[in-house]
Amino acid sequence: MNSFTLFKRSLFQITELNQAKKMPFWKVILYVVFLSIILALPITKQIFSIMQDIKNDGQKIAAKLPEFEITNGKLHAASNAEGFIYQTNSIIFTFDPDGKRTLSDVTADSVGNAVSLGFLQDEFVIALPNSGAADSLLGANQFEVPYAKGALDGLNSQDLKQGLDEASVPFWIKLIVFVFTLYPTFINLIINLLMITIGANLYSKIRLYKLRFIDCLKITTYSATLPVIVSSVLHFINQSFDDSFLIVFASLLIFFFALRNEERQIPPLA
Known part of the structure; x- marks a missing residue:
């Protein structure tokens, strides 16, 4: 079992996602980073677009500058x-x-x-x-x-105009922008996953599934794959879209389906 297999199952076989409980925790953390990258892409694109707009507007302003x-x-x-x-x-x-x-x-x-x-x-x-x-x-x-x-x-005005005409955003600036975007996205996703896990763990206890809190966290992480992809696509379409509710609600719903093949405890006899 590896993250790529679970990624495919998160898209096409969500009832098999309960196997995520067997994944090493460090691989789960890396998968959270992968999901954060997906979420950060539309935000990064928006920032790059703003930077390009500023450059273009700067050239318009420079043309109006006196000596x-x-x-x-x-x-x-x-x-x-x-x-x-x-x-x-x-x-x-x-x-x-x-x-x-x-x-x-x-x-x-x-x-x-x-x-x-x-x-x-x-x-x-x-x-x-x-x-x-x-x-x-x-x-x-x-x-x-x-x-x-x-x-x-x-x-002087000539240096400024020439600099704006020749200006381009170097790769290392783009990389720094992406890292700054990725960090808060990663933290926000961690918080959402913990919220999902609390609800998932409560559900597993009520349904008498033999799952620990860490098992629920691993399963919910992979259950969040499809909601994260959908949220990222919607972010590209609508930049003001708030993805937290969709990720939490849809991931929890997928978690419920993921436990259909999970073994349950036998309730004690009265």
Whole structure:
């Protein structure tokens, strides 16, 4: 018995999934990682699409930028250049060489899923949407890069436009994005499997099946295969789809069918 065999049975022979109780626990953990990867795929695709949108919108914004250069800790624009705010689907951009706006103003611009960016007089600022993801992963949702620190010294409009035209997301960035997506997906799946197992274990006790809690956990893990695949497909179709209820309910239902061939204890005589 191996995970590939149980994977096929989870799709076509769910009444045979009770054999999952014989699987080594480390293989079950690896299978949970495999299911997490399936669930992470549509989320990762969505993130990559957002990154591409930001790149495309960045090129539109760059085309509207006047001549400027960052030197001596200040943003110096052409004499006839005026500040402006430009909004796309993914970016709200501020260009303010006159010092009329602050970090708080740029942060307040951020609405929905849009990222606020600003070339202010003394610093470059980034404000991410208040979704909670930035706080949990990065510790904050707004960042400042003062020109006085020299990180952007010498940057000018031509360099920025050329950089955006030639920009591409390297493979290692994509890998990091996938890992960051996989981690919370894995944790969420673990929590769902534990919830399913509690219900499955209670059912097995009521039905007098000779199963331990760990046996129920192993069976429910493989029972979750089809619900996870269906949830992932629905996520591709509808990005806002909440898969937790479907995974818990459908996995528990499949678990019930998986125990049809399981041996039951003989109830004690009165």
